[in-house]
Amino acid sequence: MTPATIPLSVQDLTVAWHRKPVIWDVQFDVAPGQLVGIIGPNGAGKSTLLKAIMDLVPRTSGRVEIFGGPWKQNRQRVGYVPQRESVDWDFPVSVLDVVTMGLYGRLGWFRPVRKQHREAAQRALERVGMGALAGRQISQLSGGQQQRTFLARALVQDADLYLMDEPFAAVDAATEQAIVEILREMRAAGKTAVVIHHDLHTVADYFDSVVLLNMRVVAQGATSDVFTRENLERTYGGRLTLLEEATEAMRRRERSL
Amino acid sequence: MTAEPPRPLWCLRGLLVMAGLVSLTLSAGSIAQGAGPTEVASPVESSPQPLMARLLRVIILQDHNTRVVLLGTMMLGMAAGIVGCFTLLRRRALTGDALSHATLPGVGLAFLLAPVFGLEQKSLPVLLMGAAISGTAGVAAILFIRNLPRLKEDAALGIVLSVFFGAGIALLSLVQQLPAGHSAGLESFIYGKTASMTAGDAWLIGIAGVVAAGIPLLLFRPFQLLCFDEGFAASRGYPILGLDFLLMSVVVLVTIIGLQAVGLVLMIALLVIPAASARFWTNRLDRMLALAAISGSLAGLSGSAISAIFPDLPSGAVIVLVCSAIFFFSMTFGQARGVLTRILRRRSLRLAMDREHLLRGIFELSELSAESTMMPDRNPAASIPALLDLRTWTPSQLQRQIRKSVAEGLVWQNADGAIELTGKGRSEAARLVHRHRLWELYLISHADVAASRVDQEADAIEHVLEPELIEQLEELLKREHRGREIPASPHPLESAQRLPLTTSTEHSAVERPATDSAASRGGEES
Amino acid sequence: MNLLAQWDWYYDGMIMLAGVLCAVAASLPGNFLVLRRISLLGDAVSHAVLPGIAAAFLITHSRSGFAVLPGAVLAGLLTAVLTEWIRDTGKVDEGASMGVAFTTLFALGLVLIVQAADTVDLDPGCVLYGILEATPLETVTVGALEIPRVVLMLGGVVLINAVFIILFFKELLISSFDPGLATTEGFHARILHYLLMVLVAVTAVASFEAAGNILVVAMFIVPPATAMLLTTRLSRMILLSAAIAALSAVLGHVSALTVPALFGFRSTSTAGMMTLCAGLLFFVTALFSPQTGAIVTWARRQRLAWRILSEDLIALLFRLEERTPGQTVLPGTLSRGLLTSLMLTRIAIARQKLRGYVRTSDQGIQLTEAGRQAAAALVRSHRLWENYLVTEGIHVDGIHRQAETLEHFTDRALRDRLQTQGTLADIDPHGSPIPEETIGPSK
Structure with a gap:
């Protein structure tokens, strides 16, 4: 495999705020055409890892290669789906406007948004089952619909590598299913997605391979090999019980109804 | 949490009471001297004297008036510093800006309406009463706008600030048309003019300052909780809205007494800057309050002293500039969060990490080869290419680090060209490896709490973790790696066998502490 | 001038x-x-x-x-x-x-x-x-x-x-x-x-x-x-x-x-x-x-509160009638049942009287036929919701309050879906019968 075909390669990555390391000597490769889950407890540095990959936070040391080059060079090939809370949902824009933003990078400076772009955005919205809500102001969306909007925005970016920060957090079951289907379609089209995920229940179901992260990589590899109870304990600490996790997941799903 | 407030707080309260008493006696004395509020003309203004003479007069506090001014601004700086700490930590630093502007229409209205109620137009208490009323209206307006949909705190502050100020300007423009209005000096409320401060004013400032600073000090706990964790405070039954209103009212009070000294535009500086400066020196609220009070009063004192020596310089502006000087000094040298401290810390972290990477790299590489070749008695050594392979350092980075470590007498380049640890290097490397592995083990065995406590810079793990915990970890290490001099890493070397980690059976068996194992077994597979 | x-x-x-x-x-x-x-x-x-x-x-x-x-x-x-x-x-x-x-x-x-x-x-x-x-x-x-x-x-x-x-x-x-x-x-x-x-x-x-x-x-x-x-x-x-x-x-x-x-x-x-x-x-x-004004939203909330109170009023009358058919109820009883003041209850009664849902006499208040139908729809919504919530695995103790809110926002179409997706039983989890659908076919 040549470096240029490896979507994401992280070497020796360390990020520290003040004196506290957030992630520590993180090292892993992602193979193309895979759905990769990043699993770890709160405060394990999952979001920081994604942000450090995209130079959104300063790295203390280490190297990140995206398709064999630095992120700046291959920026167009990366789609980022941030956490829902990262934006102001009172902002005066419509759903379609938000999705169209995914095309801005390709448009470049000064060029206005044209009809064809809006149509592409509309098509992406239909793929995530939100075609009818295109004109709606974003504050009127439910949590699941907000997440679908972000997903549609990632879809129009037509990237080869997607970095998603907790797309499944507090969404309804239908949205979760829709997102999973889209992810599988992406995989079928040869794209790679690196997804931060919380619900240990569904990991084996959704992902081809996982990175277990707790400040450092505890284990990485095919889900069937790596996603073991023993490794989970090493990631989540001795106190983890799957039962606890499962009840927590259930509670979350109930709340999102 | 301890039941009684920490000691610096008590000291602060005592200091406050004393300052209040001193200001009371001083001003009472000055009134007894017959220096009536309106009669005292500022000598520094009226009589131009040589610089040295003026300097002397200020330093020995010869003038009654200078004494009054210095005392007043000092009290103001102290009160503003204390109140500012709470607004700063509440992330409402600029509330004071909006509220100080909101007082202006009250001043104008009080001036216009005073004759209607048969009051003296120019009397300061009347004007300040007006300021208090419109300031409170400003607080209410901020709370109202903040609760509107879509608009955020900043818009609420901006709207109140600009609209109230506009209204104030419109009213002042009317005041100017009154026969008495021209000489009223209401303009000084905008820019401040300490020199015109009278003993009565200082008296007023003293009392109001003690009240303003006293309220948050008396309600230290609730206010601390409000700033630190609003949600928790609410869950404990504290009235959040009421506390917020109280805090803003205190801000209004401080602002009002500051109007005369520094003016409403620059009042915000006294509320923000001393508190922000204090933040650089400490991470504890009680100490921060003390420091802010000190730096606020220092700025007030020296600012008005400078302006008394150089009558050309507007006092308000000078006070603020002194504040800023303290701020930038604190920002640079602050002991807790100052820039220099952080840079030095980061630098030492990086240096220590580079050094550790080299020593640990050599040690661990040779550890691997020692296992295969069975030559444990040789000093650990590693070739440069192997070291280069280990991490993402460039050859020049590696060379630089090697040179440094050679100079420290930790490594030397042996006949094969490999980098070999000296005796001293070996024990240092062993210590580092040991520490590193303890940290890693801690991460694994206490993963749920570890993330917040891992501290790479701490030279010894003992400084961060409790002795019992370390003992437990040591025990764990020993059990895993019986018979070896140095405990092995709980995870294999990353470069040597990069991925996947789980296939290496040798290292994956991490034993749980006995107490946890039952629980985790119980929850197995669902 | x-x-x-x-x-x-x-x-x-x-x-x-x-x-x-x-x-x-x-x-x-x-x-x-x-x-x-x-x-x-x-x-x-x-x-x-x-x-x-x-x-x-x-x-x-x-x-x-x-x-x-x-x-x-x-x-x-x-x-x-x-x-x-x-x-x-x-x-x-x-x-x-x-x-x-x-x-x-x-x-x-x-x-x-x-x-x-x-x-x-x-x-x-x-x-x-x-x-x-x-x-x-x-x-x-x-x-x-x-x-x-x-x-x-x-x-x-x-x-x-x-x-x-x-x-x-x-x-x-x-x-x-x-x-x-x-x-x-x-x-x-x-x-x-x-x-x-x-x-x-x-x-x-x-x-x-x-x-x-x-x-x-x-x-x-x-x-x-x-x-x-x-x-x-x-x-x-x-x-x-x-x-x-x-x-x-x-x-x-x-x-x-x-x-x-x-x-x-x-x-x-x-x-x-x-x-x-x-x-x-x-x-x-x-x-x-129109959308965000403080007074407008306040008025909207007031209207909703009144609607809910009036609906609760006829639903309460309906339930009392279930127990003793044909009875009339005094406003005081109603205000206690609705957990609200007598004055608010009287206003709600006046509203429902204006709509022709209740009639008042010296003995007290009684549902009209139209009122009975409207109330039956509400009570039906309430009990269907309770059934549904129980099938969703929510404990019986918690269902009443949720149903109390949901009933006011449930129309005929939603009721039909609730019935098909619920238990299909004709009594609710507390044992009360679910009234028949009385409102015409869904819109």
Whole structure:
């Protein structure tokens, strides 16, 4: 495999705020055409890892290669789906406007948004089952619909590598299913997605391979090999019980109804 | 949490009471001297004297008036510093800006309406009463706008600030048309003019300052909780809205007494800057309050002293500039969060990490080869290419680090060209490896709490973790790696066998502490 | 009394025009300040241009607007840079770092002005509230027209701001909404932030002479905030904010002439009154805006509360009837059952009587046939929900309260779906029978 075909390669990555390391000597490769889950407890540095990959936070040391080059060079090939809370949902824009933003990078400076772009955005919205809500102001969306909007925005970016920060957090079951289907379609089209995920229940179901992260990589590899109870304990600490996790997941799903 | 407030707080309260008493006696004395509020003309203004003479007069506090001014601004700086700490930590630093502007229409209205109620137009208490009323209206307006949909705190502050100020300007423009209005000096409320401060004013400032600073000090706990964790405070039954209103009212009070000294535009500086400066020196609220009070009063004192020596310089502006000087000094040298401290810390972290990477790299590489070749008695050594392979350092980075470590007498380049640890290097490397592995083990065995406590810079793990915990970890290490001099890493070397980690059976068996194992077994597979 | 006795079309027209131009110029970039939640940076920047102006005076010995422009814009930009630097380097809260930056610069400006006082006469008060009234005094001739210099300059600023926003609309939008995404798509959020700050500084400097700091600061924030309450589209918000700004400028000048006259004063500060008018427009909008107005939402909530109380009333009557058919109930019993005061209960009874759902007699209150049907639908909704919630695995103890809320928002179609997806039983989990559907076929 040549470096240029490896979507994401992280070497020796360390990020520290003040004196506290957030992630520590993180090292892993992602193979193309895979759905990769990043699993770890709160405060394990999952979001920081994604942000450090995209130079959104300063790295203390280490190297990140995206398709064999630095992120700046291959920026167009990366789609980022941030956490829902990262934006102001009172902002005066419509759903379609938000999705169209995914095309801005390709448009470049000064060029206005044209009809064809809006149509592409509309098509992406239909793929995530939100075609009818295109004109709606974003504050009127439910949590699941907000997440679908972000997903549609990632879809129009037509990237080869997607970095998603907790797309499944507090969404309804239908949205979760829709997102999973889209992810599988992406995989079928040869794209790679690196997804931060919380619900240990569904990991084996959704992902081809996982990175277990707790400040450092505890284990990485095919889900069937790596996603073991023993490794989970090493990631989540001795106190983890799957039962606890499962009840927590259930509670979350109930709340999102 | 301890039941009684920490000691610096008590000291602060005592200091406050004393300052209040001193200001009371001083001003009472000055009134007894017959220096009536309106009669005292500022000598520094009226009589131009040589610089040295003026300097002397200020330093020995010869003038009654200078004494009054210095005392007043000092009290103001102290009160503003204390109140500012709470607004700063509440992330409402600029509330004071909006509220100080909101007082202006009250001043104008009080001036216009005073004759209607048969009051003296120019009397300061009347004007300040007006300021208090419109300031409170400003607080209410901020709370109202903040609760509107879509608009955020900043818009609420901006709207109140600009609209109230506009209204104030419109009213002042009317005041100017009154026969008495021209000489009223209401303009000084905008820019401040300490020199015109009278003993009565200082008296007023003293009392109001003690009240303003006293309220948050008396309600230290609730206010601390409000700033630190609003949600928790609410869950404990504290009235959040009421506390917020109280805090803003205190801000209004401080602002009002500051109007005369520094003016409403620059009042915000006294509320923000001393508190922000204090933040650089400490991470504890009680100490921060003390420091802010000190730096606020220092700025007030020296600012008005400078302006008394150089009558050309507007006092308000000078006070603020002194504040800023303290701020930038604190920002640079602050002991807790100052820039220099952080840079030095980061630098030492990086240096220590580079050094550790080299020593640990050599040690661990040779550890691997020692296992295969069975030559444990040789000093650990590693070739440069192997070291280069280990991490993402460039050859020049590696060379630089090697040179440094050679100079420290930790490594030397042996006949094969490999980098070999000296005796001293070996024990240092062993210590580092040991520490590193303890940290890693801690991460694994206490993963749920570890993330917040891992501290790479701490030279010894003992400084961060409790002795019992370390003992437990040591025990764990020993059990895993019986018979070896140095405990092995709980995870294999990353470069040597990069991925996947789980296939290496040798290292994956991490034993749980006995107490946890039952629980985790119980929850197995669902 | 003729309040507008001193009105002069050219003179006052030009003052108004200057005010309108200043207001519009400020409101355009102001939209993005409000959306980025940095409204107060407008205030900070426009205070901090003072040292720039003073320094320019000291160096050039000229008061001409064009001479001071570069220095002042630089000082304004310095505020933004300094704020960001203090925030990032010192890890200080954004508001606090802004407070440090602009007060320091403003204080510096005051000191400089004192130094400059020997060479140039500059009144710091002028910077704060301007002399819009002096607009027509200084004119330049353009073609056949004699136009006040201030109007020309402010017109230019409006043009610059409008062109900038049209050109960079997309970039401003994305970097305001999601700075992270903007950066990953190659639009550096920071560059746009500084471009916006240049715009803010230019606007502040161009206006300071004519309108003063206070008008600009208000127009940066108040009209966009008002527009934000009225619309949910950015382009509409920008246009609306410009219109509101212009309106408050016109109203402000007229009221500056007329309102003080009512109290026996001469006219007052035009800039101050323009600001006040903008504030009043905001206040009116905040109270009465159709979607977000405080009074409108309050009224809507009241109506809903009344509807729920009235519905609870007939549902309670229905349940009592189930126990003892044909009985009449006294208002006091009802108010106890509804856990509300007797007065509110009486009003609810009056409402339902008006709709023909209950009739009152000396013995008490009774459902009419129409009322019985409506009540049956409600009780049916309630019990169907309870069944449904139990099948969803929620404990019986918790279902009543949820059903109590949900019943008011359930129509025939939803009831039909609840029935097919629920247990299909004809009694609810508490053992009460579920009434038959009495309302006609679903809409």
